[in-house]
Structure formats: structure tokens, C-alpha cells
Amino acid sequence: MNRKVKSFAATLGSVLVTLFGLSVITFMIGRVMPVDPVLAAVGDNAPADVVAAARAEMGLDDPLIVQYWSYISNVLQGDFGRSVLTRNPVISDIAHYFPATLEMATLALLIATLLGVPAGIISAVKQGSLTDQIIRVVCIAGHSVPVFVLALLGLLIFYVGLDLVPGPGRQGVIYDGMVPSVTGLLLVDSLLAGDMGAFWDAVHHLTLPVLILAYFSMAYITRMTRAFMLDALKGEFIISARAKGLSGWSVVMGHAFPNVAVQLITVLALTYAGLLEGAVITETVFAWPGLGQYLTTALMNGDMNPVVGTTLIIGAVYVGLNLLADILYRVFDPRVA
Amino acid sequence: MLVDIENLRITFENNGKRFEAVSGVSFKLEARQKLAIVGESGSGKSITARALMRLLPAQAQVTADRMLFDGIDILSQSEREMRKLRGGRAGFILQDPKYSLNPVKTIGNQIAEAWLTHNKGSKKEARDAALNLLEQVMIRDPQLVLNAYPHEISGGMGQRAMIAMMLAPNPSLLIADEPTSALDASVQAEILRLIDELVDTRDMGLLLISHDLPLVSNFCDKVSVMYMGQIMEELAAKDLAQAAHPYTKGLLNCLPSLDEPRGDLPVLTRDPQWLEEQAQ
Numbered sequence: 085m086n087r088k089v090k091s092f093a094a095t096l097g098s099v100l101v102t103l104f105g106l107s108v109i110t111f112m113i114g115r116v117m118p119v120d121p122v123l124a125a126v127g128d129n130a131p132a133d134v135v136a137a138a139r140a141e142m143g144l145d146d147p148l149i150v151q152y153w154s155y156i157s158n159v160l161q162g163d164f165g166r167s168v169l170t171r172n173p174v175i176s177d178i179a180h181y182f183p184a185t186l187e188m189a190t191l192a193l194l195i196a197t198l199l200g201v202p203a204g205i206i207s208a209v210k211q212g213s214l215t216d217q218i219i220r221v222v223c224i225a226g227h228s229v230p231v232f233v234l235a236l237l238g239l240l241i242f243y244v245g246l247d248l249v250p251g252p253g254r255q256g257v258i259y260d261g262m263v264p265s266v267t268g269l270l271l272v273d274s275l276l277a278g279d280m281g282a283f284w285d286a287v288h289h290l291t292l293p294v295l296i297l298a299y300f301s302m303a304y305i306t307r308m309t310r311a312f313m314l315d316a317l318k319g320e321f322i323i324s325a326r327a328k329g330l331s332g333w334s335v336v337m338g339h340a341f342p343n344v345a346v347q348l349i350t351v352l353a354l355t356y357a358g359l360l361e362g363a364v365i366t367e368t369v370f371a372w373p374g375l376g377q378y379l380t381t382a383l384m385n386g387d388m389n390p391v392v393g394t395t396l397i398i399g400a401v402y403v404g405l406n407l408l409a410d411i412l413y414r415v416f417d418p419r420v421a
Numbered sequence: 422m423l424v425d426i427e428n429l430r431i432t433f434e435n436n437g438k439r440f441e442a443v444s445g446v447s448f449k450l451e452a453r454q455k456l457a458i459v460g461e462s463g464s465g466k467s468i469t470a471r472a473l474m475r476l477l478p479a480q481a482q483v484t485a486d487r488m489l490f491d492g493i494d495i496l497s498q499s500e501r502e503m504r505k506l507r508g509g510r511a512g513f514i515l516q517d518p519k520y521s522l523n524p525v526k527t528i529g530n531q532i533a534e535a536w537l538t539h540n541k542g543s544k545k546e547a548r549d550a551a552l553n554l555l556e557q558v559m560i561r562d563p564q565l566v567l568n569a570y571p572h573e574i575s576g577g578m579g580q581r582a583m584i585a586m587m588l589a590p591n592p593s594l595l596i597a598d599e600p601t602s603a604l605d606a607s608v609q610a611e612i613l614r615l616i617d618e619l620v621d622t623r624d625m626g627l628l629l630i631s632h633d634l635p636l637v638s639n640f641c642d643k644v645s646v647m648y649m650g651q652i653m654e655e656l657a658a659k660d661l662a663q664a665a666h667p668y669t670k671g672l673l674n675c676l677p678s679l680d681e682p683r684g685d686l687p688v689l690t691r692d693p694q695w696l697e698e699q700a701q
Contacts, residue, residue: 111471177600320520326476327515328535328586329508338534342525418570 174393183268185374189359191298200302204309226303235369252371263313312344353409423626424450428486453628457637459646511594512587517603519577529567539590554585577608639696
């Protein structure tokens, strides 16, 4: 037990070091980018003395280490500065945009896991069969076609062609701003408000982007599950499980799968992190008001505070999910002390 | 008659190439009898044992004129019937407990699972049975081992746990595939003695697969010597010194001795005729 506490403390320590490194890098990005925050604030035509005064007031004349210190102490208090574009504090912008990404990514991961893991298992158990071949072809397609191509094709077929799904955006115009924001997750908020119309509208808008992200992630999850399972099924303990007289299914789910569950946790955690961060392209195609779109819009306009703040948040989410995977490892694998 | 095999052939087909790993093996094993199959690596002894439990991969083609276990025709059984046989009627001990026990399940759960597969009862009963079996294989601190994971116990303890797992459903035949080759020399004799005792007290038949001729002759009634997928010679264990076949003699001749140190050991010269003689 003592050893477990110690090794866990070591993991936490390395997480803190990673977060520190992350804050330094994001801080440096904010300083080295060829965007002058002073000009962005005072405008291009401001007289030189105004620029100099603004520069001093923003603390940009201080040594870097002092600037970092004031930056990090602000960040620790949840202050990421203000966005020039939205004129809101970056942290409240993130609180507004992040739930949209979270909702989409979580649903996509859920669907991808529920389909991908069983598909991977079946593919491995029936290696070389027609089922295996079909699953593999579907996965190669999902993995090798760029996600924006899938997204555009999806819109072309299901929105333009068949008119089965609504167009881009997160909500229909009539429901926009009608649901009071509690969690920021539209599905939850509309149910809390008892507004079924808004709920189904949100479902409709989520369907296509979620399915496309789910397909993309499922391809990866299936491939990894299949590889892990093939490896586990080669184990000698599979022979002993069969020699005990267990049925094929209990051997697969009772003996092989528990051995890959731990590796799968890592894959799922990384996929989730990738979805939260990498939905940038999907969000652009679907005009989805999420974190990715907030980040790209800020970047295009040289609005550095949101860029740095969002990068930091995404990095922290990555580290957090890795930590979660690490904790689950310890719970599920007796070999990890 | 517990096992009766006549002209067993096992062929593997890989990318259109056929390879016969076992070519016409025949042997019989009476109830309460102990038979050792001895041979070098690749002689086909392990897959002969696995064929008896129908545990070979699908690409292995198994044919035999006769392949009976306790009067049951193994080759014509359905998979469901085979599952009752596996574990239930015949236990199978593998070489290295480090790999043959599931790393993420406790010893107790693995033994209890074997018991539950072939007995009706509650989980509590299965667990009690597992504890009882661990006591029977004379493991140190059975209560502790019950809750331990395979990586937490030694190789010798792991093999005892494996034996307990395979005895759980009370089988009438025990197949042990090189049960001691992964263990320390000091533990090897202990494990073999334990298997020997358990087989005696439980009136089981034993099929012991090994590459150690003199060692198994101490524990078995009969010894079959296998070479390149064929049985060269079958003889009573006590007659090993009077072995007639040059291959058996050669194997015995290239053993070092502690009592009377020998110079360079002779190299076994193989005669292709050994295989032709059998084929006729």
C-alpha cells in the first residue's frame, strides 16, 4: 500500500512538472508570436508615447521572468486575460465554448467505443474471415480519409442531397438562446428546461458531426482492439482456459479481454483527448461554436490571450486524461504497483 | 482403457505447404497407468497431447484410425461435448505457470472457475473448493495464495496452483506437458513427486510429456520415445537400461554423470532409416 502511495505521488509530481512545462511553452508562444499585443490594444495609428505607456502598463517592459510570474499567478486565479475580439475575459469565453466541444466529443467517443471495441474483438476472434475483412476495410476507409472530406461529403449527401439532417450550427434559429444555460451542454440544458423541441433540435444538429467523428475514432479503436486481442489470444493462458473446458465466449471475454482492457484504457483516453483538441477541423466545417472554432478565429485575428488560454486548457485536458488513464491502470491491472 | 490412439497423424498447412508433424503415432493408456512420452523439441510430443484434448489451432488437420478417450471417439465429438471432456475428464498442465496462468486474475478465481465449469454450486462453494485444492497440492499459505495474482508467487507455487486448477473438476486423466522444464532443478523433483502422489491417490491415469528420459522413468510405468513425429520404441520404464532402439540408446548415452565424470559426450548420429522402418 505504501508503495502504491509513493508511486502515485511520483506520477502526480510528473504531472505537475508537465503542467509547468506547458505553462512555460504557452507563455513563450504568446511572447514570440509576431503579433504585437500593444498595437492590437491601442490600434495602428496611436502616437508613440501612447504605445510606450500602454506597453509599460501591460508589463511588457519587465524582464521575462517577472512577466511569467505575473502571467502564471493570474492563470492560477483563473485569469487568462481578455479577448480583444469578444471583449470578454478568456476564461468565460472558454466556459461558453468548451461545453459545445465537450458534448460533441463525448458523444462521439461513446459511440466509437460501443461500436469499435466489439468490432475489434469480433475481428480478432474471427481473424481472416469475411466479417474480419469487412470490418478492416471499413476501418481503413475511416482512418485514411481526412475527416474534413468525410464531413463535407456527409453534408453534401445528408444535408444537401437527402435533407435528413439540419445544416451547420449547433441549434436551429428559433431555438437559439431560448434554453437557459446551466451546464452549457445543450442536451442536458434543454432537458432541464423541459423543452423537448430544443432537445430534439440539438440532437438533430449533433447527429452528423458526432457520427463523422465517431466513425473516424472508431476506425482507430477497432484497429487497436483487434491488435491487442490477437496478441492476448496467442497467450498460453488461453490454452489453459480452454483446457479447463470453458466455452469460446468465456475464454474471449473472461480471459483474453481483461488482459487488453488496460491497454484499451490508454487508447480511449488518447482518442478522447484527440477529439477534444482535434475537432478543430470538424468544428470549422460544421460552423460548430466550440473551442476549436474559438481558437482558430482568435488565431486568425492575432488575438493572443484566447490562443494561449485555449492552448493551455487543451494541454491541461490532455494531461488530465493521461492521469485518469494512469489511475484506471492501477485499479484494473494488478501488475502495476 | 483410458486412452487408445491408433495411427494418429497431424498435418499443418501453411500457404499451400503441407507439413506432417505427427506421422502415425499409436499408444494405449490403461486407467491408473502412467505413460511418459519422451522426445526432443519438435518431435511432436506436445501436439500429440494437445490433439487428444482437441486444443490444436484450426489449421491443424488431425486424422487417426482410432482416437478414443475412455471409449469416446474424440475426433467425432462436438465442440460442446469436448468442453465437458476438457477439464472435466482430462486435466492439462502446461509448461510454464508464468504464461499459463492468467496474469490479471487471482489464483483463487482461476481455480474456482475451473470447479464451477464442471460442478453445480455457489461461488462460495467454488472458493472453498479452491482453498481445499490448494491445501491438497501442499502449497505454503493457501489462504494467501488464494487471493494472490500469478506474478506474486514463485514458479513452483504457480505450478502447484496450475495442478490444483486442473484437478478441480476431478478428472480421470492428467496430461502434463513438460510440467517442470520451466522450474528450478530443486523444485522439479518436488512437483513431479506431487503429481505422482496425486495421480495415485485419485486413481488417475497420467500422460507425462518430457524430454528428460531418466527422470520420467522414475515416475512412470511405460515410456514412449518419439522422434520426428513417430514413436521409435515403447518400453516398460524399468527396462530402460535394456532399450533396443539405437535412438533411445543414443539419448541415454549422451547424458553427463555426476558419479563418474566423463570426457566429451558423444554426439547422437541420426539414421534416416529409423523413420523408414516405422513407415513400413
